[in-house]
Amino acid sequence: MEASREYVFQKFCEYYRDPLTVIPSPPHHEQREFGYLMFKERFMVRHRRFASIKDLRSVLADTIPSDVYHSCAYYENPEFDMDKKNWTGSDLVFDIDADHIPTTCNKIHDEFRCLKCGFSGLGITPEICPCCEATKFETKIWACDLCIQSAREETAKLMDILENDFGFSQNEIRVFFSGHRGYHVHIESEVVRSLDAMARKEIVDYVTGLGLAILDKEVKEKKSKGNKASNKFSLHNYGWNRRLKVGMQNFLLDATKDDLKEIGVKNKALLENRDTVIQRAITEGRWESIHGVSNQTWQKLAESIRENQASKIDTVVTTDIHRLIRMNGTLHGKTGLKKVEFPAKNLQDFDPFIGAVAFKKGEAKVLVSDAPEFRLVGQTLGPYKNQTVTLPTAAAVMLICKRRAEVAP
Numbered sequence: 001m002e003a004s005r006e007y008v009f010q011k012f013c014e015y016y017r018d019p020l021t022v023i024p025s026p027p028h029h030e031q032r033e034f035g036y037l038m039f040k041e042r043f044m045v046r047h048r049r050f051a052s053i054k055d056l057r058s059v060l061a062d063t064i065p066s067d068v069y070h071s072c073a074y075y076e077n078p079e080f081d082m083d084k085k086n087w088t089g090s091d092l093v094f095d096i097d098a099d100h101i102p103t104t105c106n107k108i109h110d111e112f113r114c115l116k117c118g119f120s121g122l123g124i125t126p127e128i129c130p131c132c133e134a135t136k137f138e139t140k141i142w143a144c145d146l147c148i149q150s151a152r153e154e155t156a157k158l159m160d161i162l163e164n165d166f167g168f169s170q171n172e173i174r175v176f177f178s179g180h181r182g183y184h185v186h187i188e189s190e191v192v193r194s195l196d197a198m199a200r201k202e203i204v205d206y207v208t209g210l211g212l213a214i215l216d217k218e219v220k221e222k223k224s225k226g227n228k229a230s231n232k233f234s235l236h237n238y239g240w241n242r243r244l245k246v247g248m249q250n251f252l253l254d255a256t257k258d259d260l261k262e263i264g265v266k267n268k269a270l271l272e273n274r275d276t277v278i279q280r281a282i283t284e285g286r287w288e289s290i291h292g293v294s295n296q297t298w299q300k301l302a303e304s305i306r307e308n309q310a311s312k313i314d315t316v317v318t319t320d321i322h323r324l325i326r327m328n329g330t331l332h333g334k335t336g337l338k339k340v341e342f343p344a345k346n347l348q349d350f351d352p353f354i355g356a357v358a359f360k361k362g363e364a365k366v367l368v369s370d371a372p373e374f375r376l377v378g379q380t381l382g383p384y385k386n387q388t389v390t391l392p393t394a395a396a397v398m399l400i401c402k403r404r405a406e407v408a409p
C-alpha cells in the first residue's frame with residue numbers, strides 16, 4: 001500500500017514540477033482564497049492568498065497536494081479568517097456530478113458502507129444511514145462512459161437554460177471537466193458577482209424546475225375550486241413554458257402505451273389522434289377540447305416533462321457564496337485526471353478519458369484487485385480481477401487512486 005501511494009505521489013510530483021504543465025489562473029486570483037489537501041499528511045491548508053500564479057506554482061511544486069481549490073468568492077483579505085475576509089462577490093458556479101444523477105450504472109459500480117454500523121449497499125450513497133443515521137460513508141465509486149454521458153446531458157440542459165432563459169452568451173459560460181465524473185460550469189461576469197445566497201437559490205430553483213407556478217399553484221388552485229377542465233394552464237413560448245410545451249409535444253409524438261404507463265398515465269385518448277391532441281390542446285391551449293383527458297392527466301404529463309428537463313445540479317455548490325472549487329489544470333486526487341476547460345460548444349465531443357489525461361508517458365506493473373472494463377488514453381482496458389498487468393501510467397494511477405490496484409512487487 002505504501003509503495004502504491006508513493007508511486008502516485010511521485011507522479012503528482014512530476015506533474016507539478018514539470019515546467020510544461022499548464023495551470024491557468026482564475027480571473028482576479030489575488031482576490032481569491034486558495035486551499036489544498038496535502039497528499040501524505042491528508043490535512044487541508046486553507047486561507048492562502050497568492051500575489052501571482054508563479055508563487056502558487058512554486059508552493060504546489062514544493063508541497064505536492066492531492067487536490068487544489070480556490071474560492072468562487074472574491075475578498076478584500078482572502079488570507080484572513082472567514083469573518084474578516086470581507087466578501088466582495090462571487091462567481092456563479094454549477095457542479096454536475098454523476099454522484100447526484102440516478103444512472104443505470106451506479107447500481108452496478110458504486111458501493112457505499114456506513115463507517116459507524118457497516119450498513120452497505122449499491123447505488124447512490126444516501127445522505128444519512130438508514131440503519132443508524134450516521135452521515136459518514138466509505139465509498140467505492142467508478143466513472144464509466146454512461147456516468148459521463150449522463151452528466152453531459154444534465155450539463156447540456158443547464159447550458160440551454162443559461163443561454164436561452166438567462167441570456168448568457170456562450171463566451172460568458174466556461175465549461176470544465178471536473179477531473180472525476182462530472183462538469184463544472186462557471187460564470188464570472190460582473191452581473192452575477194453581487195448575487196447573494198437567496199438570489200442564487202432562486203436561480204437553482206429555476207434550473208431544477210422547483211416551484212414552477214404554472215404547475216404548483218395554478219393547476220392545484222383551479223382543481224381545488226372545482227373548475228371544469230377549462231383553462232388548465234396556457235403555455236406561452238418562453239422559459240419553462242416553452243420547455244413544457246415543446247416537451248409535451250415531443251413526448252406525445254412518439255409515446256407508446258408503456259411510456260404513458262411509466263409516468264402514471266393510462267389514458268389511451270392521448271395516443272389516438274396525436275396530431276389533433278397536440279395541435280388543439282398543447283399548441284392552442286384548448287385543453288377541454290380533448291374529451292376524456294382529465295386535468296390530472298395533463299398535470300402528470302407536464303410533471304414528467306419538468307422532471308426530465310430539469311438539470312440535476314448539486315444545488316449546495318451554487319448557493320454557497322464562499323465555496324471552494326477545484327482549480328483548473330490541477331489533478332483530482334481520486335483519479336489522477338486533470339480538471340480541464342473546453343469550449344462550451346464542444347460539450348458533446350470532448351472526451352475526458354483523452355482530454356483530461358495528465359500522465360501520457362510510460363507504464364507500470366500493477367496488481368489489480370477488481371476493475372470493470374474501462375477506456376483511457378484511447379485504449380480499452382480490463383476487466384481485471386486479482387491479476388498482475390502492465391498498464392499505461394494514467395490507468396495505473398487511476399486504479400491505485402481508486403483503491404483497486406497496488407504497485408506489483
Ligand SMILES: [Zn+2]
Binds near residue numbers: 114119133134
Ligand atoms: Zn449506519
Ligand SMILES: [Zn+2]
Binds near residue numbers: 105106109142148
Ligand atoms: Zn457509470
